[in-house]
Amino acid sequence: MNGGKESGKKSGPSTMDANQADDRRILLTVLLINLGQCAVGVAVGVWAASTALIAAALDNLADASVYAVSLYAVGRAAAIKVRAARLSGWLLIALAALLLVEVLRRFFGGEPPLGPAMMVMAAVNAALNLVCLKLLKRHQGDDVNFKASAIFTSNDSIVNLAIVLSGGLVMWWESNLPDLILGLIVAAIAANGGREILVEASEAVAQDGAAAGRD
Template identity: 50%
Template sequence: MSGAHDTEQVQRRILLVVLALNALLFVGLGVGGLAADSSALLANAVDNGSDAAVYLISFLAVGRALIWKTRAAQASGVMLLIFSVLVLLDALRRTLTGTEPVGPTMMVLAVVAAVINLICLLLIRRQRSGDVNMKAAETFSLNDFASNGGILVAGGLVMWLNQSWPDLLVGVLVAAIAAKGGIDILRDARTASREPEDPIP
């Protein structure tokens, strides 16, 4: 029991840290995305905001019965899928109305976000848990880190070509990565729900 309790305490601490970091990224990338008129940054901001909400759900599920954990993971997957649809709609709107993203701002914020997401990923992997919610958290951090790399490249292309399409393209790719992550999480949750729950001693 002591070992399980210690594991739960570690999970809670990690989830609180990554929750706080993702909430900060949500605000920072959101403000930066509006200032830079960047679809990719705004997509990443909304992604981090949804991640923060999911981390809160996962935090509340730690130590509870398996059904709570799988439902929390399912909520995580559904939120990622909803987010991906919203980003696609925003990219379509910007394609129709026009946009003028600021490349340097995109690149600087992408690097900052990548460092923070790498910290989150290392913290989660250090825990070495097979828990479905911790696996979901790892998926989120991997998705965000990949998205940051895409935004960095898009910012450079925007500066080089003086066109907005790289920003819009990365915004759509961020949505696609989120959608794949959401499907993976839902699959993991379904698999976990079929496994027998450990008996309470």
């Protein structure tokens, strides 16, 4: 009898609180990692004259904003979580527009970036993205904000691997064209990631509406 009561307690509010605390720790960790990536990425990107590295750093800043919003949404009502996810999506789309403007500005004037610096920084970022993705995968469930966070981190991994390749092409061609092309690709990936998050948020609203209708 006592064993049944104990197991009942484990699945009650205390377990929910523990899960929410774990979610907060995960989001805080990936938030701090992304802030660090942003600070170092901007410094290295400016020094190396790399649009792609600066773009990736701004992407990390947008990700950090998303993780902060997601952190705020943990344990709150479903409607608040959906609003937080939508804010994340629009932030990413706004970032894509800013990146496009920066690429166009540099297209009309700029020296070739430092390829080796691009490759090393992007490789470090890719490794950190894998750490973040592994942490986010610990969360199981349909939380729209964790889905948004996983989308961001997956996009970042692809971007940084592409920057490694771009750095090699910059060295080979002695041109800033690969860096600018990748800047455009980062903008497109960011815009698509924002679109995916907005779709996820809309689907969550539709599912909640269907569930309310059945009740």
